[in-house]
Amino acid sequence: MSLLELKGVETFYGASQALFGVSLDVKEGEVVALMGRNGMGKTTTINSILGLAKPRSGSISFAGRQVAGMRPHRIARFGLGLVPEGRRCFPNLTVLENLLAAARGSEWTLEKVVELFPRLGERRDQYANTLSGGEQQMLAIGRALMTNPSLLILDEATEGLAPVIRQDIWAAIRKLKAAGQSILVVDKTLSELLPVADRCFVLEKGVTVFEGTPDRLTPDIQDRYLGV
Known part of the structure; x- marks a missing residue:
């Protein structure tokens, strides 16, 4: 089905x-x-x-x-969880605040998102508008996962x-696929x-x-x- x-x-x-x-x-x-x-x-x-x-x-x-x-x-x-083109993180909220603002459900927690993207844990107190483009994309994916989407x-x-960041994103997508997302x-x-x-x-x-x-x-x- x-x-x-x-x-x-x-x-x-x-x-x-x-x-x-x-x-x-x-x-x-x-x-x-x-x-x-x-x-x-x-x-x-x-x-x-x-x-x-x-x-x-x-x-x-x-x-x-x-x-x-x-x-x-x-x-x-x-x-439904969306990671939009252009990322659209909340610029004046920290990484932690962006993630917690989307939290819904129990399967995807802050700890699990940080495990998937360790960089977000390192940047948790930084404002989203100070992150690199790749870090913002990680944050956008993490924020969508915090809604616990089907x-x-x-x-x-x-x-x-950048190529190295793309590799990190694709590695995360492969992990999500392996987990049945x-x-x-x-x-x-x-x-x-x-x-x-x-x-x-x-x-x-x-x-x-x-x-x-x-x-x-x-x-x-x-x-x-x-x-x-």
Whole structure:
């Protein structure tokens, strides 16, 4: 059974249509990659899932509930945790305050987040706006985990980060996968994304053009839909 399932989702911004019948699903304990060039509908798909954009047609179910059109805060309470593009940490709160502000549930604790990202423990009393970009991304992931999500959504998880920091982030994602965390991840670094993904969905101009396991994502498909 799918934890998250989109069927035929069509989303507009005013009169401009962004999604044309997008379908995808994430099963329990699965890591799913949502892929495509810039401007092809990935962020709109995430916004539609989270209620930040209201689909005009189609269905979105999460944990057995129809959530399309619900307010974002209601959807989040069902167990969706977002690490947004651009991180968006609370700049004038410390690392500790950012994490505690999101705390909900008991599985993910402050101690477990610091174990996953030791750097956050070292920086716990620093304000978020004094952290490096990589540290802010760790904080954004840790903050999302503190909500104890059933599904973690990572939008551009490693964009713009130094290679050594990207390695730390991917190592954390592999640990989360090993622990059974369901994840929907958007990222352009195929060499690091494909080994951790169970399945991939590719969008082209707001349409789902590929669904399958990473081994089926041939060089021809990559060149056609993912190349620069």
